[in-house]
Amino acid sequence: MIDKLWFLIPELILFAGVVVVAILGLVHSNRLRGWVPWTTGLFIVAAGISVPLVYTAEAMETSGLLVPGLAAPAGMIACIVALGLLLLSIGRVDQRYELAIAQGRAVFDPIRATGGEFHVFFLLSLAGLLLVSIANDLIWLFLALELASLPTYVMVAMSRGSIRAQEAAMKYFFLGAMSAAMFLYGFALLYGATGTLVLTEIQASFADQIARGELGILAIVGMLLALLGIGFKLAAVPMHLYAADVYEGASVHVTAFLGFVPKAAGVIAFMILLSTLGWADGAGLPAPILIMLWVVSVLTMTLGNIAALLQKSVKRMLACSSIAHSGYLLIGIIAGPGAGFNAAMLYLLIYGLGNTTSFAVLSSLQRGGVELESVEDLAGLRHKHPWSATAMAISAGSLLGFPPLLGFWGKLALFIAGIASGRLVLVLIAAINSAISAWYYLRLVGLPLMADRNERSEAVESIHAPWPRLVGLVLAGMLVVLPVILGLLYWMTDVSR
């Protein structure tokens, strides 16, 4: 038990943050309340620093986890991207109410204020994500996944003024509950098939069954339901239908969060669950599961991309494209531990950075006091906000996988892993999908940088807080500079030269 607690230090830091932020968010003093995001950030940084210290290689060896290597990278990726997500929400959370208080038009009322709550749920969801990566039994996995998801339902609903956010929250919640039921049922069947809840024991049992050639239908169906249910977090076909509506309905800073944290939780849960069944003793996944994943991957990337083609709303377009990115991520998962999982984690980080960049730019802009709606609102952004326009173009280029931006290397790693594991057709389909995605991503490059302003985009202005803009610029800079630095480091340390 003690060693378990030692393992939970990053999560415990986040939970401590929850308590502090919850109290701080209800303080009357405007100045103290202004500290809420920074306090949240402080705890995220602390958790992020503790991750590599706690999840050291030696500690993981004796941890008894099924995929011991996951915890450290997952935790660091989560904390890095979460910092970006946090910064882009500054000035967005509870925007009108805080503005009214600052201008003296309203008095602070703890019942109406949601700033503290948002950050509490932010930290809780993040803690859930970290917990997923160190799950060692099915119950833990279920609880961790739900801890990552449940706060997001509330975060969507938190925009009380917006009727569309309410609708989105309702849809998200009900469908999320359905998916939870589905994968919990799957977990139950897995328990039935193996008689244990501990993941390492499940793996041993499956290995035994496979060796004896009697892997039961119960196990297959259980795994299928579990995967499809968790596919909801990834927004994988057929559980993707909510994504477009929910991402569009939610506030822009929440959408950015939805695009990363639940998806990361889903990807990590996929890796853990699939490790129970596959890749033991050098074998691959069982054929039916492999084919199912293959089909889901192809459908997810294709449907996500073609749906994005039709969108006029920026958020909806990015939502659909995030579905497609789940499809790409599945390539890495199909490719298996080693290169495949590495590539998937790398892609998760790179996608997270690109996604955060584009949403940071969106978050830094407004038109008549509300968020940008249509893609056309970005037309001619360079005239007033040249840096934001550049950042938007860079992030779209990176998400598209345009060399030499970071996204290109992520996609390259995924494709190489896919080819190395013999999934050439899948990689070809993904490459065609990348080409399709150029159609809508290049609009995000062309409209801000090359188009002329129309009467809608004339009225676009930046929001009061500088942080979203700043984080967009910094991340865009990273998307450009990181590959160069990595290349230089590689070149510097190349012994074979």
Add this chain to the structure above:
Amino acid sequence: MIDVTLQLARIVQAMPPVPASEVLHVSGQWWIGFILWCPLISLVLCGLCAACRVKSKLPAWITVFSLAISFVLTLLLAFMDTPPERVELFKWINVHWDGGSFVANFAFYIDSLTILWMSFVTGLGALIALYASEYMEPDVGRGYARFFAGISAFLFAMICLVMGDNLLMLYLGWEGVGFASYWLIGYYYQKPEAVAAAKKAFIVNRIGDLGLALAIYLIWSTFGTIQYNELITVLDAGTYLPVYENWSVQAIPYLLMLAAFGKSAQLPLYVWLPDAMEGPTPVSALIHAATMVTAGVYLIARMYPFFLLAPESLHVVAWVGGLTALLAATIGMAQYDIKRIFAYSTISQLGYMFLGLGVLTTYGAAYHVFTHAFFKAVLFLTCGAIMHGFAGQLDLRKISGLRRMKGWRIVSWTMFIGCLCLAGFPLTSGYFSKDAILAEAFVSQGPGFEVLGWMAIFTAFLTAYYTFRVWCRVCAGEVRCEPGDEHHGDDHDAGTHGGEFHPHAPRFAINIVLLLIAAGALLAAVPYFMGNEVEHVAGGWVADMVHDSTAAEGVPGHPEHPASALHGAEAHHGSILGMDPHVAMYWISACVGGLGLLLAFWLHLWRRQDADRLRSWLLSRFWTRWLPVAMENKWYVDEVYHAFIRAPLWLFGHIFYAIDRYIIDGLFVDGTARLPRLLARCFQPLQNGMLQSYAVTMAGGAVLIALLMLLMLQFFTGGAVS
């Protein structure tokens, strides 16, 4: 996590290792590279000036200074009197494989031909840049830095072309000077004519460039190298090689010729040069008269051994050169725009140079390049001074009596010197260099070379006439002027007092440059009298220079001069009217030059009305009417090209455009692109925004996938699984 990408990077970097190439005698001083780097540095600095919107003459001084350094270094190189040598600046392309290699280093090949060319390229470059510092004054702060950046870029490319150690560097310079020429012709990019002229020059040159590229491919695939020293070693060995039977050996000279005719404005590709006069006049003087257009002559002289492998190709060169010289001279006679007249005269003189190459006197061609560079530069620069002072006026009917105007004496008399040289007046530089070519046309034996020789003599007569037509009209006679319509800058408006026009005379920079280059034009005759150090060679210093280079076989008196080698010793000397050609030519050419000069003085100075009377007399006769009309309209060559080349190409272009637009783009590309959107419309009904529908679809999808999986299970296990 990034080890996958690192793996890939490792694969990319795992190129075959480059073996240390065997470097042939690389020698030379470290400073030689600066001949090339100086213009490059100047280009960068001028670019910076343009970016910072410098509002002073700084770019001009940067350019003049750096070109002067290049010139001084070139002189140093010339006085070092080294044998042919290579100087390697850095390794550029070194690919080796089993049984072959492709090596093109950034290196210089320095022999006396290089030095001859470099001496006037850098020298005139520096002087003309100095001239331009005053000429381009109205543009200070606007296009001034851009102009000098262009001049520096041109010099950089030209030095690459001349000094390069291999054909790839020559090609780099070849394209570079073409680009710089495009850049500078289109300098006044607000003028549609300038833009059209720039495009025309570039496109017509591309035809020639194609020939050069193909020639380089063929040379490499035939001889396995494109480095001069290796090629020369192969070709100079004098032994028979089996590759000489290849068709490519016959094809290479013709391809090189095409390239040379494009760059040096010969038939049939000369049409770009007259239009190129739309550029600023210093550009016309430097690029389109003195240096770049002689690149074709340089190319053939440098590659002379290849032409000797296919001697018929030299006959073609001679005929093309002779015909171009005559054609351009007849057009030049009938033009009214001074700059155009000199442009046609440039084409005509280039024709002489090619005639010289064709009749086996590389020495004559090189000497004519050298003298022509000076006297033609002087003529263009005086044109520029007139244009500058008279608000763009270039019509020789509108200006008269320049030499009696205040402040224009230097311009008129330097122009007079230039005209004398161009006309081949006895004892001027043009006289000696032209004679060297003309005499050799009678000496060398070839198909119709004697006809060609008489044709060239007639052309010399025409040259003397049209040259002094310009001088007599513009510089002599009664004082009269009409300004042009270009009023660039305030200084011209200040010169217009109450509607009366006062030309503003050139100032110090222009005058000093005119004097220096005119002196150079006169002094260019001196090398003819310098003694020969090389045995059996006549013709002075230039002949010595050419004798030490790749074009050595084209120097009369060279032991391997093909005139003797091919036709036997007794055939070596032809004759004109029973006299030794070299002696006869002194008299003949002096006579025709003098006749042309007198004709010009008669028609255009002493009795100007006779010129008009002659023209109307010609026009009134049915049989002669066509002559002045066709000459004034440049023999309708542009129109013929338009009808037979441009129009069909235009038609083809539009047909292919339609095919591309409607079938390739419309049907295939757009059709493919529409497919995903069509597919998306099929799935759109699922995304109807209704919660219940979403839940049903999700559950249905899950069921479908479960069914699929069960089917798979059946398929894979044959139903054996319980």
